[in-house]
Amino acid sequence: MLTQTLNPTHIVIDFDSTFTKVEGLDELAHIALAGHNDREAIVQQIRELTDKGMNGEMAFAEGLRRRIALLSADRSHIELLVDYLRTKVSDSFLRNKTFITDNADHIYVVSSGFKEFIVPIVTELGVRADHVFANEFVFDEEGRIIGVDETNVLASDGGKIKLLRTLNLTGDIYVIGDGYTDYELRESGLANRFYAFTENVNRPRVVQVADHVSGSLDEFLYDNKLSRSQSYPKSRIKVLLLENVHPAAVRAFEEEGFKVEFLKGALDEDELCERIKDVSIIGIRSKTQITKRVLESANRLMAIGAFCIGTNQIDLETATERGVAVFNAPYSNTRSVVELAIGEMIMLIRNIVPKSNAMHTGHWDKSASGSYEIRGKKLGMVGYGSIGTQLSVVAEALGMEVYFYDVVDKLAIGNARKVRSLEELLQISDVISLHVDGRKENTVMIGKAEFDLMKDGVIFMNLSRGHVVDIAAMAEAIKSGKIAGAAVDVFPKEPKTNNEAFESELIGLSNVILTPHIGGSTEEAQENIGYYVPGKLLEYINNGSTYGSVNFPEVQLPKLGDSHRLLHIHANVPGVLAKLNSIFAKYEINISGQYLKTNELIGYVIVDISKKYSEEFIQEIKAVEGTIRFRMLY
Ligand SMILES: NC(=O)c1ccc[n+]([C@@H]2O[C@H](COP(=O)([O-])OP(=O)(O)OC[C@H]3O[C@@H](n4cnc5c(N)ncnc54)[C@H](O)[C@@H]3O)[C@@H](O)[C@H]2O)c1
Numbered sequence: 001m002l003t004q005t006l007n008p009t010h011i012v013i014d015f016d017s018t019f020t021k022v023e024g025l026d027e028l029a030h031i032a033l034a035g036h037n038d039r040e041a042i043v044q045q046i047r048e049l050t051d052k053g054m055n056g057e058m059a060f061a062e063g064l065r066r067r068i069a070l071l072s073a074d075r076s077h078i079e080l081l082v083d084y085l086r087t088k089v090s091d092s093f094l095r096n097k098t099f100i101t102d103n104a105d106h107i108y109v110v111s112s113g114f115k116e117f118i119v120p121i122v123t124e125l126g127v128r129a130d131h132v133f134a135n136e137f138v139f140d141e142e143g144r145i146i147g148v149d150e151t152n153v154l155a156s157d158g159g160k161i162k163l164l165r166t167l168n169l170t171g172d173i174y175v176i177g178d179g180y181t182d183y184e185l186r187e188s189g190l191a192n193r194f195y196a197f198t199e200n201v202n203r204p205r206v207v208q209v210a211d212h213v214s215g216s217l218d219e220f221l222y223d224n225k226l227s228r229s230q231s232y233p234k235s236r237i238k239v240l241l242l243e244n245v246h247p248a249a250v251r252a253f254e255e256e257g258f259k260v261e262f263l264k265g266a267l268d269e270d271e272l273c274e275r276i277k278d279v280s281i282i283g284i285r286s287k288t289q290i291t292k293r294v295l296e297s298a299n300r301l302m303a304i305g306a307f308c309i310g311t312n313q314i315d316l317e318t319a320t321e322r323g324v325a326v327f328n329a330p331y332s333n334t335r336s337v338v339e340l341a342i343g344e345m346i347m348l349i350r351n352i353v354p355k356s357n358a359m360h361t362g363h364w365d366k367s368a369s370g371s372y373e374i375r376g377k378k379l380g381m382v383g384y385g386s387i388g389t390q391l392s393v394v395a396e397a398l399g400m401e402v403y404f405y406d407v408v409d410k411l412a413i414g415n416a417r418k419v420r421s422l423e424e425l426l427q428i429s430d431v432i433s434l435h436v437d438g439r440k441e442n443t444v445m446i447g448k449a450e451f452d453l454m455k456d457g458v459i460f461m462n463l464s465r466g467h468v469v470d471i472a473a474m475a476e477a478i479k480s481g482k483i484a485g486a487a488v489d490v491f492p493k494e495p496k497t498n499n500e501a502f503e504s505e506l507i508g509l510s511n512v513i514l515t516p517h518i519g520g521s522t523e524e525a526q527e528n529i530g531y532y533v534p535g536k537l538l539e540y541i542n543n544g545s546t547y548g549s550v551n552f553p554e555v556q557l558p559k560l561g562d563s564h565r566l567l568h569i570h571a572n573v574p575g576v577l578a579k580l581n582s583i584f585a586k587y588e589i590n591i592s593g594q595y596l597k598t599n600e601l602i603g604y605v606i607v608d609i610s611k612k613y614s615e616e617f618i619q620e621i622k623a624v625e626g627t628i629r630f631r632m633l634y
C-alpha cells in the first residue's frame, strides 16, 4: 500500500468548527432560546465571545463563563443539540471514518467544548470515548445548566496545554484545529506540528501562525501519506470560472469540495498565464483564448470546460499534447440560436429595424415597399451541423425552401436540399445564414467575391463566428444595396467585458441588427450549460470518463469498485501498453479492468487494480517513455 501507519504519531483534534461544521455552544444557545424574544441578540453575543476566544483575543476562561451565563439551557436541549450535530459533522471527517476507526488508539479529541455533546458524536465516527477530553457542565436538580466543572483543567486558561501535558504521549504529536488555543499546543512545544483546519472557518490569525493549512482532513492525510478517502484532496483542486458562467456551475464544484474562483469577465493572455498557474480546472466561454502560452503556464491543469458550443478559442492540439481534456456543451444553446435567427430573418425581410428606429424619432412611415414574407423564400445555410439542421426544421415549418452547403456529406432533414458548392448556395438564396464551426480554415470564408455572388437584396446573417466574414466587404455590400438586411451576433474582435466599448464598421448602417454575441444567451441555455459542463468535468476528474470530450479519446468507464484506478495519458507511439503491462507483471499487480483508447496524438489507458501496490510500482509507471500525465483515483 502507498500509505504509512500513524504509529507512533498521535493526532490531537479540536471539536467545534473542526470535527463539526459548527460551534456546539452557539448552537445549544440557539436551541435553548427557541421562542425567546432576544434569541438572535443573545446568540450573537455568544458567537462574538466564541470568536474572540478562538482568535486569541480574549482569555478563554472568562469567555467561557460569560457564554455559560447567557445560555439558559438544560439536559433536554443537549439531546436536541446532539441530534443536530449528527447532521453537521465535517464532510471530510465523515468521508474518513475508516481512517479514524483504524487509528483510534492514536487519535485524541481535545476540546474546550463539552463532553455531553462531543462524546456521542465523535464515538460514532470511531474515536475512543476515553480519548475525548473536554469540559463538563454542572446541572441543578431540574437538569438546568448552571455552570462548568471548575476542577477540569480545560475550564481554565491554557487548559489544552495543561491537559496535553498530563497525557504524557510519546512520539510526535500533530494538532488539527481552527482556533488559537489549538495553535498554543504547538507554541508550548508539546506538539510538533499545528495544522490550521479551514474546511469550515478560516481564521486569518490562526492560519498565519500554522505550520500547515488543511482545507480538509483529506489534505492532512495526503500530506502525511496516510490512508484516506480521496486519492488527491479535492479541497486542493482549484477551479477558475471565467465569463460569468451560470451559478449552477459554481455550486456544482463547491459541493464537490473544490476551491472555486469566479470572475465575471474574461482575462487577457498575460493575466491568464499568471492566474492559471495553480488551477486544475478552468471554465470559459467564447472570449477567453486558451493559447499555447497559456497552456504552457498551466502546471496543474487537468481539464478545460467550454461553457458553450465553440472550442476554436482553445488551442486543442497543445491541450491534447499536454494531456488536458477539453469538454464543451454541444447542444445546450442550439435552440436559442435557432430562435434568434428565425426572429431576425423575419425582422430583416420586413425591413422592421429602420421603421422602428424612425418611429423612435417621431416618423410614421406606413408602406409595404421592401417588406416581404419569409414564406416561400429560399433559405441557404452554410454549415449543416446541430444549429443548421434545427434551423432547417423550424424554417421549413414556416414555409421556407431550405438549401444547405456543408463540407461534410450530411443527411438532409425533411425537405431540405443539399447543394454541391458554396457558390451555388450563395447564388440561389434569398436569405443566407452562416452556421459553420470556428476552425481556422474558415477565416474570411465570406469576403467580397462571395458577396458579389449573392442575389441583390439578399438577407445575410452570421451567428456563428466573427472571423468567418470580412466585415469591411460586408459593410460595402450593405451600403451598395447588395445586402438588404443583415444580422450579426459575432465579430472578429469582441469586447472582453460589458465595460469595454464595441467598435465596428457596421455601426450605424441601415437595416442591420447588431447583437453582442448572445445567440446562445438565454436563461434556459445558460442553465443547461451550467449543469452539463460541470457534469462532464466531474465525471472526468472523479471517474476518468472522457465521454463527450472534444480532444480526448472517448471512454465511458464503470464506477470504481473495490479497487484503485490508474489513469495513464501518453503520446500515441507504439509499445506503451506493452511496457505498462510488463510493469504490472513484474510487480504482480492484480488487474480487474483495463481500457485503452487512442486518437492521433495520445493514448489513454485506464487500469483498475487491487489496492496492494508499492511506491516503486507507481514510479515505474510514471517513468514509462511517452508518459504525458498520470493520476490515481480511489
Ligand atoms: N452566436 C452564438 O451565441 C452561438 C451559439 C452557439 C453556437 N455558435 C456557433 O455556431 C456555429 C455552429 O454551431 P453548431 O453547434 O451547429 O456546430 P456543428 O459543429 O454542429 O456544425 C458546424 C457545421 O459546419 C460545417 N462546416 C465547417 N466548415 C464549413 C465550411 N467551410 N463550409 C461548409 N460547412 C462547414 C461542419 O461540417 C458542421 O457540419 C459554431 O461556430 C458555434 O460556435 C454561436
Ligand SMILES: O=C(O)CC[C@@H](O)C(=O)O
Binding pocket: 285, 286, 287, 307, 308, 309, 310, 311, 333, 517, 520, 521
Ligand atoms: O456564450 C458564449 O460566450 C458563446 C456562445 C456561442 O458562441 C457558443 O459557442 O456556444
